[in-house]
Amino acid sequence: MLQIDGLTKIYRGEVRANDDLSLVVSEGEVLGLLGHNGAGKTTLLNQVAGLVRPTSGTITLDGRDAVADPAFARRVCSLQLQAQAPLTGVTPRQAIEMLGRIRGGGRQRVRQRTDQLLAALDIGEWANVPGERLSGGIRRLTAFCMAVVEPGRLVMLDEPTNDVDPVRRRLMWQQVRQLAADGCAVVLVTHNVAEAERSVDRIIVLDHGRAAATGTPAELRLRASGDLRLDLTLAAGLAPPEPPSWASPTTVTGNRMVVPVATAEAQQAVDWAQQLLATEAIVQFALNPISLEDVYVGLTSTAEEDHDASVAA
Ligand SMILES: Nc1ncnc2c1ncn2[C@@H]1O[C@H](COP(=O)(O)OP(=O)(O)OP(=O)(O)O)[C@@H](O)[C@H]1O
Numbered sequence: 675m676l677q678i679d680g681l682t683k684i685y686r687g688e689v690r691a692n693d694d695l696s697l698v699v700s701e702g703e704v705l706g707l708l709g710h711n712g713a714g715k716t717t718l719l720n721q722v723a724g725l726v727r728p729t730s731g732t733i734t735l736d737g738r739d740a741v742a743d744p745a746f747a748r749r750v751c752s753l754q755l756q757a758q759a760p761l762t763g764v765t766p767r768q769a770i771e772m773l774g775r776i777r778g779g780g781r782q783r784v785r786q787r788t789d790q791l792l793a794a795l796d797i798g799e800w801a802n803v804p805g806e807r808l809s810g811g812i813r814r815l816t817a818f819c820m821a822v823v824e825p826g827r828l829v830m831l832d833e834p835t836n837d838v839d840p841v842r843r844r845l846m847w848q849q850v851r852q853l854a855a856d857g858c859a860v861v862l863v864t865h866n867v868a869e870a871e872r873s874v875d876r877i878i879v880l881d882h883g884r885a886a887a888t889g890t891p892a893e894l895r896l897r898a899s900g901d902l903r904l905d906l907t908l909a910a911g912l913a914p915p916e917p918p919s920w921a922s923p924t925t926v927t928g929n930r931m932v933v934p935v936a937t938a939e940a941q942q943a944v945d946w947a948q949q950l951l952a953t954e955a956i957v958q959f960a961l962n963p964i965s966l967e968d969v970y971v972g973l974t975s976t977a978e979e980d981h982d983a984s985v986a987a
């Protein structure tokens with residue numbers, strides 16, 4: 675559905691917001707776009723939607739050159755902007771139905787789909803409340819409904835779960851998966867790595883405009899050193915314990931020490947932690963599977979050092 679090759683965007687001849695990006699997204703697939711503030715995620719979506727012109731590289735939508743034909747790109751794509759939608763003077767129901775009609779949906783179908791979305795996201799009680807009286811989360815959910823009421827074949831969502839409570843975030847993720855099940859290709863930007871790990875098919879981590887890593891959540895987790903992590907909460911005022919030889923590299927942040935552990939060393943790790951607990955060097959410990967968030971932080975902080983090093987060089 676979407677193919678990007680060698681995409682580069684340089685703003686005003688100086689900010690390299692996207693740097694030689696290539697990716698493919700197919701029908702029925704949800705691609706998660708992760709990356710630090712300013713990594714270039716919004717820039718990427720805006721170029722695909724024909725709102726920003728690439729400096730170089732190609733964007734192909736459904737086999738057609740989207741850069742040469744931005745009007746076609748806007749027909750094929752639905753985009754939920756990162757900025758909050760202005761809803762002054764309209765209710766969620768009016769705003770959602772209006773977008774459905776603008777995108778060519780028939781009156782009855784748009785009404786049914788609006789009712790279905792309002793119910794699925796549990797926001798029916800605000801359906802007829804004027805926009806200026808809505809909370810930030812309900813506005814965000816309304817903007818999501820506006821983007822997907824009459825979805826294009828490529829749906830792009832820029833931080834759709836921001837401001838949304840945990841229960842409704844789950845409801846929204848169900849709707850995202852449903853869009854893919856209905857045959858849409860979905861590209862979704864999020865800072866919530868744990869949610870992305872559970873709900874997307876593939877992930878691209880952007881770092882200073884470049885793709886730092888690409889793969890399924892499971893593939894990316896394999897990049898971590900160790901399959902498990904031992905979390906130690908250090909006793910107040912005591913220096914962190916000397917890590918055993920099998921336990922490097924460790925990180926210490928405040929009173930928290932994190933030790934990567936291979937599954938084969940799990941027993942040793944628990945024995946060591948129990949000794950530390952017995953001598954009151956730590957107040958508690960937990961042994962957990964490595965999460966994608968651990969990998970993400972590792973990826974971006976290493977990349978940060980590389981970046982700094984290359985700047986220094
Ligand atoms: N219109 C613009 N003119 C000049 N520079 C811009 C413009 N838009 C974005 N940038 C710069 O391009 C880089 C990428 O910005 P972008 O908004 O794509 O990041 P992002 O990954 O979406 O970040 P965030 O997570 O904060 O939303 C940043 O350095 C930003 O300052």
Ligand SMILES: [Mg+2]
Pocket residue numbers: 715716717756832
């Ligand atoms: Mg952004």
